[in-house]
Amino acid sequence: MKLIDVVELKSGTPQFRLVETSDPEAPVYCFYGQQELEADLSGKKRDVNCAKKIRTYDAVEVLSVGDLVFSLMSGKATLVGECHEGYLLTQNFVKLDPSSMIDARYLVYLLNEHKGVRRQLALGQQGSFTMKYTVRQLADLLIPDLPPRATQEAIGSLYFSINRVTALRHDVAEKEKLVVMGRIKEAY
Template sequence: MNLFDVVKFYSGQPQFRVKEAEVAPLYYLYSQVNLEDDLCQSDQQNLSKWVRTSDEINSLTSTGDILFSLISGQAVRVGRQHQGFFYTQNYVKLVVEPQIDSQFLVYLLNEHPDIRKQLKNSLQGSQVLKYSIQQLRSLVLPRIPNLSMQKIIGEIYFKQQKLRYLKQRCADAEQLIILEQLRKVSVL
């Protein structure tokens, strides 16, 4: 079974085709920073570039959407803090069929060794490596467990991502405290 058998693909809009205007609705652009925040379920609000346009924007994110970055090769579920962001042609929205859990799909695309190997072996470009929608569509999936097992795997994966993020935040805060104490001692 290939990924296209269980997923529909919606490419982002090319940003260069959007005509900017001074007085028009404002759209934040979904970026790699936003993707990383969503992957670890960070509560930080990192606003990236934005565009004002009166053009019709078809590729806006919704909470829970699955986006795949054609640049980094990572999949993510969009968090509520990135609701309504404009995703460009560097991203593909994946809409899963009912037999696939969305969190499990993110785990599969990001962590399964066979999937990662297929993605790595078919990178395109000589200077800037980029994934393509076609190679994503043609990914051969491993044996997929039943839906209840998919939900368990997906939940554990997302909880582990959140735990890793929280541990990193604690380590960063601890380092700041220690460096501040060292600074105070060294000034004496």
């Protein structure tokens, strides 16, 4: 079956169409970007100060906790974390609304790790000048037969847990490196 058979796709807001205002009463939105996606995927808490903001009265697509997003730039998916609620979804991302047939965390696992799905995404990039995925390519992805819902939930949960553990181990390794480098510097 195709991905479009189990999800509804919604494109992000095109940035170039937004009209920025200086009116202090207008809503302010932070842009959801690749750094936010990586933080949500690893379970890391990020600094609440967003890098890029816009003040606009325009209707925009904003994110809620638990929304499943896919980056058309990196080809990665994740679920939006609490610290990114209310962020503006740009045209570089697509929001996927899974049907009851598929668990959202399991779908993130499929999009990020399943060899068959990744191969289809990679094939769609061959010969492209700009390495950007398309909404059509995403919709047409063939996904494997779905296991029972309980199995999907277990796989999805394990996937997010191992991503969190991997991120924590990476942080520990970076801190250990800083300590060792500091001691080497002191020795000279």
